[in-house]
Amino acid sequence: MTEILSAPPDSEPMVKVRGLTTVLNGKKIFDALDLDIPRGKVTAIMGPSGTGKTTLLKHITGQMRGDAGQVVVDGEDVRTLSREHLFELRERIGYLFQNSALLTDFDVFENVAFPLRQHTTLPEVLIRNIVLTKLQAVGLRGAAALSPAELSGGMARRVALARAIVFDPMLILYDEPFVGLDPISLNQVLKLIRTLNETLGITSVLVAHELAAVQQVADHVYLIANGKVVAQGAPSTLANDGSPWTKQFFGGSADGPVPFQYPAGDYAAALGLRSNT
Amino acid sequence: MTQRRSYAVGTGLFIVLGFAALAYLATQTTSVANTGQGASYTVDAQFANVGQLKPRAPVKVAGVRIGQVKSIELTPGHEEATVKLAIDDKYKGIPDDSVATIFTSGLLGDQYVGLSFGSSKKALDDGGHIALTKPAQQLEDMLGRFFGGGSAPDRIGGTYHVTGHFTNVGSLTPGATVKLAGVPIGSVGKVVLTNDKLDAVVTLDIDKRYDQIPDDSAAAVFTSGLIGSQYVAIQPGGSPDMLKDGDQVVLTQSALQLEDLIGKFLVNGSPSDNKNNAGNGQPSQSNPQQSNPPAPGKK
Amino acid sequence: MNARIERNGVVSNALAQIGACALFGLTLLGAVPGSMRHFRETLRQVWFVGAMSLTIIMTCGLFVGMVLALQLYDVLSIFGGTSATGTVVAIAIYRELGPVVTALLFAGRAGTSITAEIGLMRATDQIDAMEMMAVDPLAYVAAPRFLAGIVAVPLLTVMFCTMGVLGGHLVGVSWLGIDNGTFWSNMTATVDVWKDIIDGVIIKSFVFGIVVTLIAVFQGYTTPPTSEGVAYATTRTVVASSIAILALDFVLTAFLV
Numbered sequence: 053m054t055e056i057l058s059a060p061p062d063s064e065p066m067v068k069v070r071g072l073t074t075v076l077n078g079k080k081i082f083d084a085l086d087l088d089i090p091r092g093k094v095t096a097i098m099g100p101s102g103t104g105k106t107t108l109l110k111h112i113t114g115q116m117r118g119d120a121g122q123v124v125v126d127g128e129d130v131r132t133l134s135r136e137h138l139f140e141l142r143e144r145i146g147y148l149f150q151n152s153a154l155l156t157d158f159d160v161f162e163n164v165a166f167p168l169r170q171h172t173t174l175p176e177v178l179i180r181n182i183v184l185t186k187l188q189a190v191g192l193r194g195a196a197a198l199s200p201a202e203l204s205g206g207m208a209r210r211v212a213l214a215r216a217i218v219f220d221p222m223l224i225l226y227d228e229p230f231v232g233l234d235p236i237s238l239n240q241v242l243k244l245i246r247t248l249n250e251t252l253g254i255t256s257v258l259v260a261h262e263l264a265a266v267q268q269v270a271d272h273v274y275l276i277a278n279g280k281v282v283a284q285g286a287p288s289t290l291a292n293d294g295s296p297w298t299k300q301f302f303g304g305s306a307d308g309p310v311p312f313q314y315p316a317g318d319y320a321a322a323l324g325l326r327s328n329t
Numbered sequence: 330m331t332q333r334r335s336y337a338v339g340t341g342l343f344i345v346l347g348f349a350a351l352a353y354l355a356t357q358t359t360s361v362a363n364t365g366q367g368a369s370y371t372v373d374a375q376f377a378n379v380g381q382l383k384p385r386a387p388v389k390v391a392g393v394r395i396g397q398v399k400s401i402e403l404t405p406g407h408e409e410a411t412v413k414l415a416i417d418d419k420y421k422g423i424p425d426d427s428v429a430t431i432f433t434s435g436l437l438g439d440q441y442v443g444l445s446f447g448s449s450k451k452a453l454d455d456g457g458h459i460a461l462t463k464p465a466q467q468l469e470d471m472l473g474r475f476f477g478g479g480s481a482p483d484r485i486g487g488t489y490h491v492t493g494h495f496t497n498v499g500s501l502t503p504g505a506t507v508k509l510a511g512v513p514i515g516s517v518g519k520v521v522l523t524n525d526k527l528d529a530v531v532t533l534d535i536d537k538r539y540d541q542i543p544d545d546s547a548a549a550v551f552t553s554g555l556i557g558s559q560y561v562a563i564q565p566g567g568s569p570d571m572l573k574d575g576d577q578v579v580l581t582q583s584a585l586q587l588e589d590l591i592g593k594f595l596v597n598g599s600p601s602d603n604k605n606n607a608g609n610g611q612p613s614q615s616n617p618q619q620s621n622p623p624a625p626g627k628k
Numbered sequence: 629m630n631a632r633i634e635r636n637g638v639v640s641n642a643l644a645q646i647g648a649c650a651l652f653g654l655t656l657l658g659a660v661p662g663s664m665r666h667f668r669e670t671l672r673q674v675w676f677v678g679a680m681s682l683t684i685i686m687t688c689g690l691f692v693g694m695v696l697a698l699q700l701y702d703v704l705s706i707f708g709g710t711s712a713t714g715t716v717v718a719i720a721i722y723r724e725l726g727p728v729v730t731a732l733l734f735a736g737r738a739g740t741s742i743t744a745e746i747g748l749m750r751a752t753d754q755i756d757a758m759e760m761m762a763v764d765p766l767a768y769v770a771a772p773r774f775l776a777g778i779v780a781v782p783l784l785t786v787m788f789c790t791m792g793v794l795g796g797h798l799v800g801v802s803w804l805g806i807d808n809g810t811f812w813s814n815m816t817a818t819v820d821v822w823k824d825i826i827d828g829v830i831i832k833s834f835v836f837g838i839v840v841t842l843i844a845v846f847q848g849y850t851t852p853p854t855s856e857g858v859a860y861a862t863t864r865t866v867v868a869s870s871i872a873i874l875a876l877d878f879v880l881t882a883f884l885v
Contacts, residue, residue: 113760139762147760153753167761170768215761336675337668343679347783350790355825358718358793362816387817434817 064127066091066223066255067112071121073279074107081107082118083279089223094249094256096270096287098263100301100310103276105259106150109225112257113145114138126222143171146216146224146254150231152208154200154215160187161196164215171219186214190244206237213244217254224248226258230265238265245269263287263302275301277310360385369396369415370455374429379410380440380465382431387441388414395420398442414442416453424449425457431465440465488515488534489574493548498529499559499584501550506560507533514539517561533561533578543568549582559584645868652846655766656774662764663771670772677738677773677841678780682787684737685730689788692725693717693795701804710804714811715818717796722819723828726789728877731836734781735869739844742773743865746848747858755849770845777841778834785833827884835876840869 067089074082081104089095097105110116111123114130123130128141154163164183168174174182187193190210200208209229216224226245230238246269249256260266266273267287275283275290275297282297283290290298300308316322356362376382379401388396396416404411416423426447433440444459453459498520507515515535523530533548545566552559563578572578663670696717704710746769749755758765793815800806819825844865851861 115756115759139764142760142762145760147757149753149757149760151753153757155754155757156749156752167763170761170763336672339679340671340675343674343682344779344783347786350783351786351825351829354722354786354789354793354829355821358812358815359819359821359825360816361821362812 064091065089066126067257068124069108069111069122070124072111072118072123073120074104074111074116074118076107080279082111082121084121085276085280087274087281089255089257090272091255092249092253093271094245094258094269096266096273097257097259097276098261098266098273098301099276101261104279105276106227108276109147109227109257109259112225113142113147143167143219144222146213146219146221148209148212148216148224148226148229150228152200152205152212154203154208154211156200159197159199160192160203160211163200163211164218167215167218182218183214186218187211189217189247190214191240204237206233206240209233209237209241210244213241213248217248217252220252221254223255223257226256226260228259228261230260230262238262242268277301282309368418370418370421371399371413371415372423372453372455372457372459373411373413374442374459374462375404375407375409375411376429376431376462376464377409378431378464379412380431380433382412382440382442382465388416388444389441390420390423390444390446395444412442414459422452425451425453425459426461427453427459428461428463429459430463433465487537489537489540489572490518491533491535491572491574491576491578493531493533493561493578493581494523494526495529495531495548495550495581495583497583498531498550499552501531501559501561501584505558507535507563508560509539509542509563509565514563531561535572540571540573542572544570544572544576545580546572546578547580547582548578550584552584648850649843649846652849653842656770656842656845659764659766659771660775662767663775666768666772669768670775673772673776674779677734677742677776678783681734681737681780681784684733685784685788686791688729688733689721689726689791690795690798692729692788693721693792693797694799696720696725696792697796697799697804701800701806710806711810711814713800713804713806714793714796714815717800718793718815718819719824721789721792721796722824723881724877726785726792726829727832727836728873730785730788730833731781731840731873732870734777734784734837735840735844735866735873738777738780739840739865739869740862742777742841742844743848743851743862744858746770746773746845747851747853747861750849750851751853751855751858753853766849770849774841774845777844778837781837781840782830782833785829785836789829831884832877832880835880836873839872839876843868843872 065088067087069085069087072082072085072087073080085108087108097108099105107116111118112125112130114123114133117131121131125141126144128137130138130141133141154160155166158166161183162169164186165179168179168182172179184193184196187196190213192207192210192214195203195207195211200211203211229241229245233241242265245256245258248254249269258266258270270287273284273287273290274281277297283293283295285293290302292298296309299305300310306312382398382401384398384400386398387394388398396414399413399415401413402411403409412429414429423444424447426449428445428447430443430445431440432443447461501517501520503517503519505517506513507517515533518532518534519530520532521530522528531548535542542563543566545568547564547566549562549564550559551562566580697713700713700716701710704712704716746755749769755765755769758768797811801808801811847861847865847868848858851857
């Protein structure tokens with residue numbers, strides 16, 4: 053509790069991951085992972101598919117808990133928090149889902165208003181003002197009365213973003229924000245991420261594959277593979293740091309440290325060409 | 330917000346409708362509907378046996394419900410039950426020499442108290458007392474009366490045989506009971522057709538213990554109750570000579586057809602014209618019983 | 629994990645489902661106080677699962693009462709007991725058909741939609757999104773539907789019974805010519821508030837409401853977040869609810885009679 057009251061110094065990273073180890077269904081997702089997310093910066097987490105980037109975000113929000121190690125968010129160890137304290141923490145974190153996850157029961161306005169209605173008893177006028185401000189920020193004030201089914205993928209993602217920032221969070225987690233967007237929508241989302249970070253000083257973490265997009269917004273990039281950070285640095289320099297991981301990932305070669313073949317038994321034996329003794 | 334409001338109104342309507350339906354079911358389709366409403370006055374009556382009568386059972390006059398049984402207690406020091414009847418105030422003026430009888434709705438139905446009016450000028454008041462009562466009929470008695478019969482006597486003592494000629498034996502079969510004064514004394518041995526006269530010859534096997542039957546006695550084929558089995562009844566004559574083995578009973582009465590019986594029943598059975606004025610929907614079985622002359626109670 | 633379930637067969641699989649469902653029920657009960665904050669949501673769900681099921685319930689109740697009267701009149705006329713038609717219709721509906729048929733219809737009409745709705749919310753991350761917005765999805769999504777089902781099923785059962793008796797009256801009195809007074813007086817003479825309405829209609833429907841809604845919410849909440857998962861969970865809701873209703877009906881009847 054004292055940790056909550058005493059605000060950590062600004063130099064302290066927003067998220068500090070130390071020795072995080074997670075085993076899921078017998079597969080080691082994280083192997084003593086160490087990672088810092090600095091305050092007020094845009095940090096990108098990249099890596100091959102299936103390396104647990106989204107899983108890492110879920111560890112930061114406490115939806116999943118590692119088997120060992122620490123995940124400290126704003127000075128609190130998420131793994132040891134009670135459900136109530138976790139909920140208090142989550143009110144200060146925005147999360148943008150890959151498929152937006154708008155509530156289909158409500159229209160756009162009510163979707164953005166949902167966190168306010170659930171956690172506050174603000175008068176209707178105030179709620180209206182806040183929601184319209186946020187919708188204006190993502191450029192969708194005119195779409196307030198539409199239902200989620202009527203939105204395009206890019207619009208839905210912007211609405212979800214408006215919902216994620218309705219409480220002016222200290223931290224926003226973007227899960228694959230660029231997937232499935234046309235170039236125009238992609239640039240709109242990029243601009244939003246940048247603007248939100250610059251104007252509100254919100255710490256941002258984004259999980260993405262698109263190097264070009266990441267290079268435009270990110271201050272710092274982590275490359276994760278095999279449960280560890282294999283490379284990190286500024287996006288402009290990272291691609292040329294010479295490690296085989298970055299070479300394969302940013303060069304896009306099919307084979308390398310990340311093998312083309314999923315681990316399997318002997319090929320000839322599987323085809324029955326040789327007895328497997 | 331208007332959308333939310335309409336949900337609330339609709340949901341409220343649904344819930345109110347549901348409880349209204351529950352209230353309807355509970356009060357209009359159950360015995361609660363029969364609970365007397367409004368003021369009533371109480372009279373009591375002693376019964377030797379209340380059978381299956383329960384509190385809240387109806388009290389009826391001429392088949393119309395006028396109140397209900399309030400309580401049933403054992404009269405202190407007597408082998409008698411005191412039944413308190415709550416009668417609706419609008420049915421004042423019941424003569425104080427009326428007869429209270431415990432009836433059964435149908436053969437197996439619930440029991441209720443029926444009142445038959447007397448001729449007294451004085452009416453029953455609150456706390457009044459009905460002196461004349463008839464106790465509940467036990468089901469066993471009723472069944473016994475209904476099916477009459479009983480089984481044929483054992484043949485240990487041996488039997489002797491007499492014959493009788495009938496023009497119609499109905500559905501009389503070998504093994505049917507032979508009775509005298511309602512007591513089984515033997516059984517029907519054979520039922521055969523005579524070729525010359527085209528009538529039925531019935532052989533009666535009568536227990537040797539019953540050898541004092543006059544030889545001018547009559548034999549009749551009867552039916553136990555309305556739809557029971559048929560039996561042969563012996564009506565003793567006055568002759569000094571007794572029936573012996575191989576004798577023939579000369580006087581016989583053939584079986585009545587069911588249709589005849591029903592005809593007779595309908596003509597004699599209906600109590601009076603005011604049957605049609607009796608309450609709607611009340612079991613009609615009670616009417617013939619109510620037409621019986623009031624018999625004095627146990628006291 | 630899967631191999632073990634297959635090896636142990638259908639029975640242990642069913643037992644595991646029952647156990648998981650019961651445990652989920654306990655968790656859900658824990659979330660009920662939290663759902664009081666979402667009272668409006670509960671009301672909205674009463675509207676969706678209850679009031680929207682009213683048409684099918686009332687129509688079916690009417691027809692069940694009508695066909696019962698028709699069949700009973702036919703059989704009772706053999707014994708000259710057609711005046712008991714109303715009584716038997718009422719008792720059959722109050723004690724058995726009302727609660728059971730209503731619960732089965734409810735499982736098909738509202739149970740499946742609860743399962744599919746929650747399953748789709750799970751599949752489209754809406755449940756996770758609520759978690760992230762610090763809104764407990766058990767309290768906001770599951771518990772209101774659960775409470776709504778518990779409120780709605782007894783009310784729907786009462787409606788069903790009312791329509792059933794009226795349907796029996798329609799056929800018996802208006803069509804087959806049983807005397808109106810006989811119909812009602814025989815019914816009111818025999819039907820008992822406690823034994824037939826409270827034990828039959830209310831207690832049974834209350835239990836069925838709990839079980840059917842719990843199964844529906846459980847299946848939706850625990851479904852794999854895929855379209856096949858949702859389809860499969862919907863089917864399972866109907867199957868499990870039907871078996872549970874009929875089995876519980878026997879148990880309850882054995883206890884209540």
